[in-house]
Amino acid sequence: MRLDLREPQEGRRRKKRRVRSRTFESALALPQIHPRRKKARRLRRKRPARPQPSRTDVAAAVESPRWGWRGFFRRLPVLLLLLGLIGLLAYGSADASFFIYEAEVTGAERLDPAAIYQAAGIHELNIFWIRPEEVEARLEALDGVKAARVRCDLFPARVAIQVEERQPLVLWRALVQGHDWWLDEDGVVLPYHGDPADPQVLFVVDSSDRALAVGQTLQPPGLVESVQRLAEALPGVRVFFYEAERGLGFYQVQDGRQWAVYVGGSENLERKIQALRALTDYLTAHRIQPRYVDVRWPEHLVYGQ
Missing domain, CATH: 3.40.50 (Rossmann fold)
Structure with missing residues (x-):
């Protein structure tokens, strides 16, 4: 004798319909409302208040020239003058005409003028590097020299030395x-x-x-x-x-x-x-x-x- 343990199809269909109807009814009748989550507020640091520019600052900013063609042409004479000075300095430091190879020595009656020139320490020095007071001090340290005076000229570059000898009495x-x-x-x-x-x-x-x-x-x-x-x-x-x-x-x-x-x-x-x-x-x-x-x-x- 066979026992049919399967449910009848109509019963299973009714069951499914009931479940579906329940689900549909619950979806229509009781809508689920989810509470909104509050967004976390970001803590913002308070920035210090910017100081408001005064009228004088605004006027100065308006009047101050901006670096542009107009500012470049305004500064052009200064730049040319600076370049000219640099070129003149380079020329005076390198050109041979500004170096000393001899000097005019006067007042030496008993002393040797060549020895005085060597003691001056100016041979082959640039005229811009010579300090007359230092040369005078070196010459006055010589035996027989009472006083000395040194004059430097640029154009042309030359040095004149005048000495006063001590007189034998x-x-x-x-x-x-x-x-x-x-x-x-x-x-x-x-x-x-x-x-x-x-x-x-x-x-x-x-x-x-x-x-x-x-x-x-x-x-x-x-x-x-x-x-x-x-x-x-x-x-x-x-x-x-x-x-x-x-x-x-x-x-x-x-x-x-x-x-x-x-x-x-x-x-x-x-x-x-x-x-x-x-x-x-x-x-x-x-x-x-x-x-x-x-x-x-x-x-x-x-x-x-």
């Missing part, structure tokens, strides 16, 4: 060296000689142990000046002597008689000269012939017989 004989040195008015030992026959030249014989050299200044200061002042105050006296203990002195000659006069240092020289004149008048009036006169201390005159 005193012939100083150092017995310890057996040598004669020429000194100028400042007591500077010179590298050249003067003229012994010149009536302005004075002579000093130094018996101390002093040793001199070219360029050195005689010590103590003022000795040459004292010799000159004594020569002016005592006509006919041109020869002096210097001793380590008694200092400066000379030989005074009067009426065929001669005696040594010790002056000492340069201090109170005018007072010493006045005291010497007074003492000479006293000795002449009393017919005293001294062997020496010492005026190193004007308040205490000493003479020996």
